[in-house]
Amino acid sequence: MKHTFLLIAILFFFSCGKDKVVLLPEISHSEITEILDVSPAYLFYDETQKDSVELNRKNLIVTTNWLVNVDKRLTLKQAIPHITLLQEKKRNSSHKNENAKNYFTCNDISRKNLGFIEFTDVFYHVESSSDYFNKNSNLKPSESSIGINVDFNNSITIITPDSDPFIIQTNKENVINDLKKVIPDTKTVYLNFNSALTFQDYISFKSLILSLENKSIHISNNEFIY
Template structure:
């Protein structure tokens, strides 16, 4: 089955039990992936009638396919990530597996006004702020090769170079990319940290910008931490 839509509305409409539901996809400027085959979808709706304002619909998921996880951009990471972790664990524990099947977030690609996809198959979500990350520093001589980036709720970004105290100045994504290029001279690893109250729209925006970086010596850890 091919998953490609010719035209895309800003709000995707879905129907469940005869009731119309709206899911607003997060927007990105340009996606690296715009077409995926052999898929099944899951939906995380923004629903204020639910205790945590999230309604998960996963009825059509098939464990051996690529999963397209449609998350409403209005949800916070605190609301969405536990459900995303649940889906990841569900697939990993399935008795029917396909090692080539991946997981993607569905987005609205503004460059083509159609669907785009952002892979998160190997992302490991941790619901706390990191202090010491042994598995991340084991391949380096010391923790000075670890750089922590913090994405705050109010679009504030800071960076700890070499596990030092974060830079106090507020910076935007363009400034952050320049900072990263300056430290991209020695082998090291970047660990991403996100405020739990960050909207999913902002999370996808930051992830897409970070994935666009052409790094020579640094690598992005697959472990991501939520804090606050």
């Protein structure tokens, strides 16, 4: 399936006799640029009712790769429950294909085409990582792990097991270099996102933070929406 056709299909969705539009989140670069054997789901933003969100999953086939197209204007509070619902649908299916993955569809502005971010193994928790680990004492993070809280105004709070939280004020261009300075030896990073952030905010930081991952730094597949 050609990307140009996919882009039209994503932005303009025909349903119940009227066109609906999904504004895809933008990323500066994506490592994943092509996916075969796909079926789509759509999360729509309603301009007339800003607290409203609509999920269309009619065309999802559980044995295929899923392209989840989320309008970038939705907040995480609106979008994450529907995304979790989709994940559980595939994970609990008796007909699932272990090789079939889930991806967020984005506009890769560097290539002027589609890019994709995989989230197959991500587990979303509607609380902070600190609260989660406090309630689950048997799941305490290691001493080498940290939490990263992404909030408004490019504010990032770093939480370490052996010191008080501290805030770094940064921007999207500098976030990777700034984070490298404060987590050079960390093995596991737990990501926390304010639930009022837009899906565009989430994808922007997620795509940048994922580039931190290497042999010594692991980004946990547990993400926390607080």
